Amino acid sequence: xxxxxxxxxxxxxxxxxxxxxxxxxxxxxxxxxxxxxxxxxxxxxxxxxxxxxxxxxxxxxxxxxxxxxxxxxxxxxxxxxxxxxxxxxxxxxxxxxxxxxxxxxxxxxxxxxxxxxxxxxxxxxxxxxxxxxxxxxxxxxxxxxxxxxxxxxxxxxxxxxxxxxxxxxxxxxxxxxxxxxxxxxxxxxxxxxxxxxxxxxxxxxxxxxxxxxxxxxxxxxxxxxxxxxxxxxxxxxxxxxxxxxxxxxxxxxxxxxxxxxxxxxxxxxxxxxxxxxxxxxxxxxxxxxxxxxxxxxxxxxxxxxxxxxxxxxxxxxxxxxxxxxxxxxxxxxxxxxxxxxxxxxxxxxxxxxxxxxxxxxxxxxxxxxxxxxxxxxxxxxxxxxxxxxxxxxxxxxxxxxxxxxxxxxxxx
Ligand SMILES: [Zn+2]
Numbered sequence: 007x008x009x010x011x012x013x014x015x016x017x018x019x020x021x022x023x024x025x026x027x028x029x030x031x032x033x034x035x036x037x038x039x040x041x042x043x044x045x046x047x048x049x050x051x052x053x054x055x056x057x058x059x060x061x062x063x064x065x066x067x068x069x070x071x072x073x074x075x076x077x078x079x080x081x082x083x084x085x086x087x088x089x090x091x092x093x094x095x096x097x098x099x100x101x102x103x104x105x106x107x108x109x110x111x112x113x114x115x116x117x118x119x120x121x122x123x124x125x126x127x128x129x130x131x132x133x134x135x136x137x138x139x140x141x142x143x144x145x146x147x148x149x150x151x152x153x154x155x156x157x158x159x160x161x162x163x164x165x166x167x168x169x170x171x172x173x174x175x176x177x178x179x180x181x182x183x184x185x186x187x188x189x190x191x192x193x194x195x196x197x198x199x200x201x202x203x204x205x206x207x208x209x210x211x212x213x214x215x216x217x218x219x220x221x222x223x224x225x226x227x228x229x230x231x232x233x234x235x236x237x238x239x240x241x242x243x244x245x246x247x248x249x250x251x252x253x254x255x256x257x258x259x260x261x262x263x264x265x266x267x268x269x270x271x272x273x274x275x276x277x278x279x280x281x282x283x284x285x286x287x288x289x290x291x292x293x294x295x296x297x298x299x300x301x302x303x304x305x306x307x308x309x310x311x312x313x314x315x316x317x318x319x320x321x322x323x324x325x326x327x328x329x330x331x332x333x334x335x336x337x338x339x340x341x342x343x344x345x346x347x348x349x350x351x352x353x354x355x356x357x358x359x360x361x362x363x364x365x366x367x368x369x370x371x372x373x374x375x376x377x378x379x380x381x382x383x384x385x386x387x388x389x390x391x392x393x394x395x396x397x398x399x400x401x402x403x404x405x406x407x408x409x410x411x412x413x414x415x416x417x418x
């Protein structure tokens with residue numbers, strides 16, 4: 007008896023450990039013992055500004071500047087940020103605001119938006135003394151645009167590191183052959199993540215969290231049908247550049263790429279869901295403004311943007327692009343109907359604009375803004391599990407119908 011009891015105790019202990027490990031994974035958890043950041047502040051004036059971060063221990067850091075717009079990037083090892091909510095939304099002196107978060111596995115990043123050209127005068131970490139925590143200190147000085155440019159040239163290496171963002175390569179093999187697949191593959195792309203929070207509601211709810219929760223629910227519902235396979239571009243609170251999201255869909259030769267976002271508006275009365283496809287010319291002014299906002303994700307995360315123009319003029323690429331856009335539009339049109347039966351829609355819910363994340367020429371791609379975090383009623387819905395399930399079911403309906411029709415069309 008006692009042996010059985012012992013075994014059971016061992017099993018229980020194992021089960022508890024396994025569950026804890028799962029919980030850590032689910033939270034995209036930080037490595038144990040990551041230094042904790044407890045507070046951050048900006049002091050100084052328009053000529054000299056100091057940024058201070060309180061930490062539980064010393065860390066190595068590297069800092070560099072970026073232009074268009076002027077930013078200062080601080081790269082750090084993994085940090086467990088436990089700052090009071092709203093920290094960074096206002097600045098002082100040369101710093102207008104700042105943000106922080108995970109940038110890639112094992113790496114954290116702080117991005118300061120600055121009011122003009124600045125020079126990093128000093129960057130150092132003070133060890134903890136008596137009751138004072140360790141502190142990371144960055145001193146900025148106002149400089150001229152010309153001197154800033156000169157610094158940029160000298161620090162090309164640091165700028166290159168700005169783009170060492172996590173590019174998730176599926177593998178080095180050519181994309182899988184879609185025609186040999188048993189089930190269509192849907193890639194769900196939860197917008198933003200890590201250092202890029204996306205939009206923030208008045209009560210402090212972050213878009214990056216809302217859309218990740220929705221993406222996971224949608225994955226669950228789609229997989230339950232047994233009729234499609236699903237992959238997520240991100241499964242935790244990590245930043246992912248727009249180009250890496252597009253590449254993820256292409257590397258896996260996704261049959262459908264669904265990018266999930268939540269919007270905000272100055273007017274709190276605007277609410278409801280919107281379905282977007284890619285177009286060279288935006289359907290309306292709001293859509294153009296939204297695309298500009300969503301396209302700024304890389305910039306917000308402190309990436310050095312070099313526009314790689316899509317200058318491909320291959321006729322086959324053009325043909326594929328046209329077909330892809332037709333499929334995207336067909337899915338988007340159907341989706342509007344299904345969504346309307348499950349949740350409130352904005353006026354003219356079928357819109358288009360130049361979203362970077364929808365640019366794959368060979369993957370049908372649609373972006374859904376599931377609601378407005380700036381609207382109190384929408385915010386309640388967006389944070390409700392019941393609503394999430396209902397809307398995920400509606401999207402699932404649209405997906406199944408789309409592939410039913412598409413495969414009929416392709417003669418499968
Ligand atoms: Zn967004």
